[in-house]
Amino acid sequence: MAPSSYTRLILQERPKGMINAKTFRRDEAPVSELSAGPGQVVVKMVYISLDPTQRIWMRDEPSYLPPVQIGEVMRAIGVGAVVKVGPNTNLSPGDYVTGFLGLQEYAVVPAQQVHKIDLVPGTELIDFLGPLGVSGGLTAYFGLFEVAKIKKGETIVVSTAAGSVGSLVVQFAKQAGARVVGITGDDDKARYVKNELGADIVYNYKKPSWKDQFDDQVGQADVYFENVGSDITDFMLTRLKTFGRIAVCGVISEYNVEEGQNVGIRNYIQICLRRLRVQGFIVTDYASKFPDAYKEIGSWLESGSLEREYHVVEGLENAGDSLNLLFTGENKGKLILKVAEPGGEKV
């Protein structure tokens, strides 16, 4: 029997530091009331992406998207199946879609705000939150090729190299013929990045010797793909070649930190001395080029040349604890919340 109610997670309190039991309020709403108005669709969620950037959305500060307001369903990217369509939509029941669907089991959204998923050969639904996902592969792709403008033969350093974006940057950069240096936070992840993702060299930044080893083995790099900030950034600012580039995808070391309490960057002056280009970006800036990315990443998936690893947690109620894993570094691979079985779509 289908459940009569579904769960939504409402932002109840802005966290200071890690997410806690008061951050989200669990709200139950009747399934019977789910209806699609003109231009709308009802989506039954299957997988929800858990991303560091959600911690930014919880902050009451200007950002690239408006802060989630207290009392609103928490924003999240997900994939699901259309189960009801209103008038004037170009989607049909059974279509899979992805977009900003929220931390909830069902979403009612404008059809124009979601993208229909085309399950190309070699892909599964979950890959649309991984190599083909907005907060995964697409971010890696545009950061690497449009912002960092990586070239064959160049050396790129990637922080959080075992993470959802980092793991794909490593692999895409290898596809592009670059020499890839990964940075991660434990030995197990370091082995994964080297042996399974194919990085040329990997460092565990928690070992004090890593900087000396970097100097011996790498020296200077052309590109730094920035996911962390803090001490690693300060180091990389002194290890980039003249005209080196930093693609600033994220600064995860600061998302849990209150304003003014962060470590800060001491080597800003190197931007001047080394004539660096440091550029922030958001994947949606490149929306018009998504089809190109889908095509190229899809071809890599189809040929079996991309490794992907999912860290899947079941149940919406585990969203908060799971999000914290991103900041303790306990997840390996793309962190996904599974809220329904794929293929079992009905209201």
Added chain:
Amino acid sequence: MAPSSYTRLILQERPKGMINAKTFRRDEAPVSELSAGPGQVVVKMVYISLDPTQRIWMRDEPSYLPPVQIGEVMRAIGVGAVVKVGPNTNLSPGDYVTGFLGLQEYAVVPAQQVHKIDLVPGTELIDFLGPLGVSGGLTAYFGLFEVAKIKKGETIVVSTAAGSVGSLVVQFAKQAGARVVGITGDDDKARYVKNELGADIVYNYKKPSWKDQFDDQVGQADVYFENVGSDITDFMLTRLKTFGRIAVCGVISEYNVEEGQNVGIRNYIQICLRRLRVQGFIVTDYASKFPDAYKEIGSWLESGSLEREYHVVEGLENAGDSLNLLFTGENKGKLILKVAEPGGEKV
């Protein structure tokens, strides 16, 4: 009677903090020994440029130019007259030239390393260290038009707006139709930047109220022309529009500070959140375009539409104390050391 010896300032000790009596050693060399070998010229110096970047050259750290070594003549940009030519040069006695000529009264340099000066109408020799100087107008010009890519109608914020580069950025940006906001360190300079250079708004950053006034009067800017670093940079990182640009010309707050003792930048994360482009540059990167800049700046000078102010100190022996003025903010306008009368050239 011509003097029998000339003075050179040798870097004797790398300063910690401000330049002091031990930084330079005064060396007297016989004028009679000055000779030009093949491809060389002997230049009698007239004006020497005193620039914050000289403090970088004194540090024993990797930079955009090699550090000046202990025992070498201190590097400096200057203008002077050719007084002797060796075989195989394309210069003649009496030609005025500019280039890296050093803190000395005479320089023996390869002719290919200096640029011949063409005194276009409306210009004086000293202007080739000001609006037409490598460390003055050319730096302002390429930072503004090639790096920041300022456009008509945009708002640009310029730090050290009364300084050698800043004062020209203010005026060039006005020529380009931008709204110009200057930042400087005292009320007298602020009046100069507004009333004589033509900035739309000017703040004295030493007044605590300036940030509130900025929010009321400016709000958000398109471009920040970076000359200082530190607290002003942190503020500007939060006051740039999405896709704003920072042209990093210099970071004067850090040149006198030992490694690791600087204040640091806390708002690095804004590069990500606001998708900023932060780019360092050095004027010599644009050497192939210098003729364009000479032509355009020259036309502004000829039409009388550029204000320039020189803070001239006489005598090579005052170089060290004068350089310190750049860090205390006591100079107004371009700081120049005059070591000979223009027009009085002979060995």
